[in-house]
Amino acid sequence: MKQAFFEYLLRLGDNALVLGHRLSEWCGHGPILEQDIAMTNIALDQVGQARSLLQYAGQVEGSGRTEDNLAYLRDVGGYRNVLLVEQPNGDFAHTITRQFLFDAFNYFQYEALRHSRDEHLRAISEKSIKEITYHLRYSSEWMIRLGDGTEESHQRMQAALDDLWMYTGELTEVTEVDEIMLDAGIGPGLHSIKGLYDEKVSAILAEATLQQPTGAWMQSGGKTGKMHSEHLGHLLAELQFVQRAYPGMEW
Amino acid sequence: MDPKQKALEAQFQARIDADEKIEPKDWMPDAYRKTLIRQISQHAHSEVVGMLPEGNWVTRAPSLRRKVALLAKIQDEAGHGLYLYGAAETLGIDRETLLEELHAGAAKYSSIFNYPSLSWADMGAIGWLVDGAAIMNQVMLTRTSYGPYARAMVRICKEESFHQRQGYEILLTLCRGTEAQKQMAQDSLNRWWWPALMMFGPSDGASTHTEQSMRWRIKRKTNDELRQQFIDATVPQADYLGLTVPDPALKWNDERDHYDFGEIDWAEFWNVVKGNGPCNRERLQARVKAHEQGAWVREAAMAYAEKRQQRQEERNINPRGLKNLAG
Numbered sequence: 082m083k084q085a086f087f088e089y090l091l092r093l094g095d096n097a098l099v100l101g102h103r104l105s106e107w108c109g110h111g112p113i114l115e116q117d118i119a120m121t122n123i124a125l126d127q128v129g130q131a132r133s134l135l136q137y138a139g140q141v142e143g144s145g146r147t148e149d150n151l152a153y154l155r156d157v158g159g160y161r162n163v164l165l166v167e168q169p170n171g172d173f174a175h176t177i178t179r180q181f182l183f184d185a186f187n188y189f190q191y192e193a194l195r196h197s198r199d200e201h202l203r204a205i206s207e208k209s210i211k212e213i214t215y216h217l218r219y220s221s222e223w224m225i226r227l228g229d230g231t232e233e234s235h236q237r238m239q240a241a242l243d244d245l246w247m248y249t250g251e252l253t254e255v256t257e258v259d260e261i262m263l264d265a266g267i268g269p270g271l272h273s274i275k276g277l278y279d280e281k282v283s284a285i286l287a288e289a290t291l292q293q294p295t296g297a298w299m300q301s302g303g304k305t306g307k308m309h310s311e312h313l314g315h316l317l318a319e320l321q322f323v324q325r326a327y328p329g330m331e332w
Numbered sequence: 333m334d335p336k337q338k339a340l341e342a343q344f345q346a347r348i349d350a351d352e353k354i355e356p357k358d359w360m361p362d363a364y365r366k367t368l369i370r371q372i373s374q375h376a377h378s379e380v381v382g383m384l385p386e387g388n389w390v391t392r393a394p395s396l397r398r399k400v401a402l403l404a405k406i407q408d409e410a411g412h413g414l415y416l417y418g419a420a421e422t423l424g425i426d427r428e429t430l431l432e433e434l435h436a437g438a439a440k441y442s443s444i445f446n447y448p449s450l451s452w453a454d455m456g457a458i459g460w461l462v463d464g465a466a467i468m469n470q471v472m473l474t475r476t477s478y479g480p481y482a483r484a485m486v487r488i489c490k491e492e493s494f495h496q497r498q499g500y501e502i503l504l505t506l507c508r509g510t511e512a513q514k515q516m517a518q519d520s521l522n523r524w525w526w527p528a529l530m531m532f533g534p535s536d537g538a539s540t541h542t543e544q545s546m547r548w549r550i551k552r553k554t555n556d557e558l559r560q561q562f563i564d565a566t567v568p569q570a571d572y573l574g575l576t577v578p579d580p581a582l583k584w585n586d587e588r589d590h591y592d593f594g595e596i597d598w599a600e601f602w603n604v605v606k607g608n609g610p611c612n613r614e615r616l617q618a619r620v621k622a623h624e625q626g627a628w629v630r631e632a633a634m635a636y637a638e639k640r641q642q643r644q645e646e647r648n649i650n651p652r653g654l655k656n657l658a659g
């Protein structure tokens with residue numbers, strides 16, 4: 082149970098960290114100054130959430146690892162984020178689509194986590210849900226704006242959706258850890274979240290005039306750590322560079 | 333000059349001399365307007381280009397706490413860019429035009445951002461020295477004669493002094509750390525010290541704009557005065573860190589009650605201004621690339637806004653069609 086809870090917190094924390102890191106890659110290079118600021122805002126929220134979650138994961142594990150130990154000293158195989166969030170930024174269409182496909186899941190996940198039996202996780206969720214509600218609103222609006230914008234933006238958005246769709250199945254895939262969390266009253270039932278997720282995604286895609294991909298094979302292996310994509314290693318090489326080059330120092 | 337014009341200018345100068353603020357709707361000489369547009373837009377561009385050397389370390393920040401703090405700092409700079417473009421717009425020039433000038437290489441920004449950020453310590457040195465030098469200038473500008481610029485500066489200054497402390501604290505941590513960390517900090521000071529001094533611009537004798545700007549109270553201190561003020565404030569801070577300022581001529585002068593310091597390499601200064609600094613091309617290219625790659629996003633946002641507006645109008649004409657149109 083303790084191991085499962087630790088794993089579960091890593092999943093939550095790593096999702097936030099990896100996606101926040103991806104967004105932070107945009108910093109200074111956004112398509113409009115206002116959107117540069119908005120994306121940085123989301124990155125800030127997510128890295129902030131990652132800190133609380135990884136700190137708590139370290140406590141639950143009980144062997145003295147800190148948030149930074151967990152973020153900076155685990156290799157690819159130790160990371161528990163879903164494949165979706167580690168996908169590269171691509172163009173703004175890919176970034177927004179990745180964000181939306183994740184936010185829609187994350188929103189329902191955290192709505193449920195507010196009622197978790199675990200008090201500390203409940204408190205983290207209570208704080209995070211406000212931020213995540215804003216993230217979902219932001220990414221939904223941009224899905225619609227770009228999907229229903231110009232011919233070019235529509236095509237770019239459809240291409241991004243087609244590329245990323247196969248990573249959406251993993252979000253609500255039920256693994257052993259999810260079952261243990263559900264039984265313990267800590268984590269939500271992913272079946273019911275899947276229903277809400279599908280409904281939300283369909284509604285936004287329809288408004289964005291985008292075609293929902295059908296019958297695509299769903300990739301997974303990120304949240305179990307069985308098989309990440311090649312992208313994660315490069316992300317970690319950058320994220321962890323200083324700590325790896327100068328081990329054991331205070332920064 | 334015709335007498336009417338002359339009277340207006342005399343009146344304008346009298347207001348300046350009485351320390352009144354000039355507001356957007358007030359009459360002002362063309363040259364005053366032009367000077368302000370040049371200065372405010374340069375300042376705005378500096379904030380935005382300045383995001384690049386720090387953005388270079390966001391993905392490599394050595395702890396999550398540092399990552400958050402650095403991101404927030406860079407985001408503040410983007411916000412400063414926005415206020416300043418806004419202040420420039422009150423003078424009748426829009427952001428799009430100013431950006432075109434920047435991207436065409438026709439507008440300047442602070443040369444300091446044409447230097448590379450090579451180590452984590454540079455995030456400390458930039459905050460401490462670059463934001464520190466900017467503060468000297470900006471505190472003065474809170475009292476500049478043009479109202480919107482002065483007010484933008486008040487907001488900005490508060491954040492800049494926070495940035496400076498944050499940068500200093502990064503270096504303090506390194507200087508209290510291992511030998512390798514301390515060396516990293518010293519190396520960073522060695523690279524940033526002189527470019528930071530150059531931020532105040534040419535010395536008073538060589539500065540073409542200073543005199544008129546002082547008369548209009550756009551500036552209230554000369555480049556050399558500000559530079560001296562910066563050195564006097566910063567050297568004791570370097571001492572406290574245990575770092576050596578890379579200037580053998582640096583020495584406290586009891587008589588002057590200031591630090592004496594060595595000659596700035598003006599050849600390097602003008603060379604970077606001319607576009608030959610280590611990163612001039614890269615910085616400009618990065619901005620142009622972001623702008624060009626963002627073009628389809630901006631176009632789509634505009635097209636969508638127009639569509640919405642149109643649908644709204646159609647709905648107003650034919651309220652019963654509401655459901656159809658919204659669907």
Ligand SMILES: [Fe+2]
Binds near residue numbers: 379408409412492
């Ligand atoms: Fe700034």
Ligand SMILES: [Fe+2]
Binds near residue numbers: 379412466470
């Ligand atoms: Fe500034």
Ligand SMILES: [Fe+2]
Binds near residue numbers: 409463491492495
């Ligand atoms: Fe700053």
